[in-house]
Structure formats: C-alpha cells, structure tokens
C-alpha cells in the first residue's frame with residue numbers, strides 16, 4: 315500500500331494530558347499500521363465546537379474554522395483535511411460548506427483572515443478518519459492486517475450523533491449506520507446489529523451543564539449494551555467516549571445501577587487486533603479498564 | 614431594555630419574522646416550515662423544552678417576540694442534528710436554534726441562569742485566551758460559576774472523577790498554569806475581533 319498523507323486536525327481534547335489523549339495515541343498507532351501519515355496542521359486552533367454558538371456568533375465561529383483550513387492549504391497543500399473528533403469534523407466541514415454557498419460570508423471571513431495575512435481558498439475536502447478507513451483503505455485491507463483477531467468479544471457499536479448527522483458516512487442511513495459494526499467484525503469481534511441506542515444522543519456538551527438530564531440518556535445507552543450481553547462499547551467520537559465512560563460512578567449512584575462497562579475507540583480495537591501492545595493501543599487511558607482487550611494485547 | 618433591543622423593536626415593530634430573517638443565523642428558512650411536527654419529537658431533552666422548534670417557528674410567525682427570545686428551550690439543544698436529518702422541508706433547525714439563542718443573548722433577553730447559556734460563555738472565553746480549550750480551567754470555571762462555596766461543593770462531588778482522569782493521564786493539573794496554546798494567540802484574537810466587528814456592523818446596520 316502506498317503511503318497516504320493527510321492534513322491532520324487533532325482538536326483540543328486530543329492534546330497531551332487532555333480528555334481524549336488516549337484516542338490520539340491509538341489513532342497514531344492505527345495509522346502507522348495502515349501507512350497513513352498524519353501531518354498536523356501547524357498552529358491549528360479550536361473549532362469552537364457546537365457549544366461555541368452562544369457567545370461566538372456566526373461569522374466569528376466560521377472564521378475560527380476558516381483559519382484552520384487556510385493554514386492547511388498553506389502548509390499542507392493538496393492534502394485533504396482529516397479529523398478524528400466528531401465536533402471538529404462537523405464544525406470544519408460546516409464552515410467550508412457555508413463559506414462555499416455564501417459569497418458575502420466568504421468575503422467577510424477573508425477580511426478577518428487578512429488581519430493575520432492568511433487567505434482562504436476553500437478548495438480542500440474536509441473528511442472524517444472513518445471515511446478514510448471505509449472509503450480509501452477498505453474493510454478487506456483492514457482484515458488483511460489482523461494479527462490477533464478479537465475473537466469472542468461482543469461489542470456494541472455506539473456511533474452517537476455528530477459522526478452520523480448531518481453529514482454521515484457515504485451510503486449509510488442516519489437511523490442505522492452500519493460501518494462501525496463492519497469495523498468490529500473486521501477485527502474479528504461480534505457486533506450487535508440490534509443495539510438500539512446506536513445513534514442515541516448522550517447530551518454532548520450538556521453532559522457538563524445539565525448533568526441530570528444527560529445522565530438519564532447515558533444510563534439508557536449503557537443499559538441497552540448490557541441487555542445485549544456486550545463486553546464493550548466502541549465509539550468513534552471523543553465526547554461520546556468520555557460521556558459514556560467517565561460518569562458511570564455518578565450514574566450508578568443516581569440510578570442504583572452497577573455499571574462497569576468499558577468504552578473504547580475503534581482505533582483501540584484496531585491497534586490491538588493489529589498486534590500492538592496495551593500502551594500503543596492506549597488501554598492505560600481507560601477509566602474503566604478494558605480487561606478483555608488487555609488480555610489479548612498481552613498474549 | 615438594551616439599546617440594541619429597543620432599536621430592533623422599533624425597526625421591526627410589525628414583523629418579528631422579518632427581524633429573524635435579517636438577523637438570526639439561517640433565519641430566512643423559518644417561513645419554509647409547514648408545521649408537520651416531526652422536529653417536535655426529535656430533541657433528546659425534549660421533555661424539558663417548553664417550546665419545541667415547531668412551536669418556536671409558529672410563535673415567530675405570530676410575532677411573539679418576547680416569548681421566543683426569552684425562552685430557555687433553544688439553550689437545551691444538544692446539537693444532535695436529529696431534526697435536520699428528518700425535516701421534510703430541509704430546514705437547518707439546529708442552526709436556527711443556535712442562532713435564536715445567540716441573538717437573544719446579544720439583545721440581553723436570554724434567561725440569566727440557564728446553565729448551558731453560562732457554559733457556552735465560559736467555553737468561548739476559555740478558547741479565546743489561548744486559541745485552544747483548556748479543559749481543566751473549563752471544568753473549574755463551571756464548578757465555580759455560582760461562587761466559591763458552591764464551587765468547593767461541586768469540586769468535591771466530582772473529586773473521584775478528577776482523580777480518575779488524572780490517573781489515566783487524561784487531565785493534567787499543570788494545565789492550571791498556562792497550558793496548551795497556539796503560538797499566534799494575539800493574531801487569533803485580532804482576527805476574531807475583526808469578524809465580530811463585521812458581524813456587529815451588519816446587525817447595527819439592520820437596526
């Protein structure tokens with residue numbers, strides 16, 4: 315396979331010591347194995363996430379993403395922008411499309427960028443890592459790389475909202491996307507096609523500002539996984555991962571449940587299945603340890 | 614009443630719909646709503662919404678300016694995009710909810726103690742300082758937003774969570790001192806200031 319180079323937008327939560335630094339590590343491992351080179355956008359800034367609207371306003375928010383796209387066009391010319399955070403991908407792609415459709419907004423964003431001598435051409439595709447895996451690499455090529463199939467593990471695929479709506483992955487339905495199930499099967503584990511909370515919202519940023527309301531939804535997401543006999547939940551989204559994993563103590567206290575369900579990234583599943591150790595697969599970044607994966611990685 | 618609010622009331626005294634179309638993000642779509650009700654059942658926190666998106670759109674057309682702009686419903690939008698995926702008329706409902714919330718805040722009409730409204734301000738201020746979000750300070754500002762006493766209570770209630778995150782190296786106490794940053798923070802701030810000026814001028818020009 316020829317090396318694929320992409321202009322990588324990691325996002326704030328992927329930085330060292332931040333809440334999805336474990337995702338970053340597993341992404342790097344997965345990409346090494348698949349010969350994907352991640353060229354970080356130099357001096358990228360936060361995209362404002364979805365919650366930035368309250369104070370940000372439309373043009374300032376679009377300009378944040380415009381800066382990242384412009385930097386990418388300048389420093390990583392000809393390379394597609396690829397994000398692993400659902401909200402980063404969404405904000406960046408939304409900005410790209412809005413600025414494409416609205417000539418006035420495009421002019422205004424460039425006026426703001428001009429303050430720092432940047433110029434947006436807006437010719438760069440903005441993709442999610444999952445699109446690269448599904449469309450460019452393909453399930454067959456992934457299967458061919460497997461050294462340690464995750465045999466016997468039953469994994470609920472939790473896709474969440476923003477990896478799925480409004481853009482989604484090509485040819486997938488909004489109500490029941492199946493690419494994550496296919497990825498789970500490609501690494502040798504069992505998927506749960508009838509897992510009904512696959513695209514249920516976890517509350518997003520409101521897990522922080524409205525914890526009672528959000529934890530009720532998270533409770534349902536985990537309970538359904540138990541009902542189907544899942545060993546693990548897998549997700550593509552950093553905020554989904556954090557929201558579903560880290561509040562389980564609080565949820566148990568609130569609802570009298572006894573949850574202790576590991577929640578991992580697809581990139582961690584792939585890293586382990588590709589034969590890499592626990593550390594490279596960022597299994598030490600779990601709050602709720604994924605024992606079953608550690609055992610396979612340690613073999 | 615804020616100056617901008619009275620100016621806007623004056624300028625659009627007969628048509629709140631026109632005011633929304635001219636000043637709210639994606640507001641020109643509101644008139645396309647056919648009141649089918651699909652979006653009303655789509656919000657994950659819908660039980661807590663006094664006014665569903667469908668209702669808000671109807672109220673806009675009925676000129677219920679105060680009730681719409683002071684509603685706390687749109688602040689409970691989780692940005693799940695269920696509505697956009699389902700609306701038969703293709704309304705960008707998520708963005709209209711964000712736009713209404715932002716416009717209400719701009720006019721000083723947003724509910725004062727709405728937790729997500731407060732959080733979104735804290736988030737924005739946080740990212741504007743360094744160009745990247747500092748999760749530790751973000752968390753602390755949220756815990757302490759209601760004063761020191763409540764902050765200590767909140768921090769203690771979440772102590773176990775913080776320790777878990779630090780142990781997994783997904784939170785770093787050193788972030789309190791400085792922390793992650795882009796190199797060109799002053800450039801970023803200058804650029805955003807410019808964008809804000811352009812947007813403000815657009816809205817003032819409308820008023």
Ligand code: SF4
Nearest residue numbers: 325326327361401402
């Ligand atoms: S969406 Fe999250 S991770 Fe991505 S840049 Fe924004 S705050 Fe940072």
Ligand code: SF4
Nearest residue numbers: 474475476518553554
């Ligand atoms: S499931 Fe939650 S975290 Fe994931 S994209 Fe939706 S709101 Fe965001």
Ligand code: SF4
Nearest residue numbers: 646647649650652700
């Ligand atoms: S789904 Fe669309 S058309 Fe139907 S009520 Fe909601 S906004 Fe109106």
Ligand code: SF4
Nearest residue numbers: 656690691693694696
């Ligand atoms: S994006 Fe907002 S308005 Fe749309 S369904 Fe979700 S919560 Fe409701």
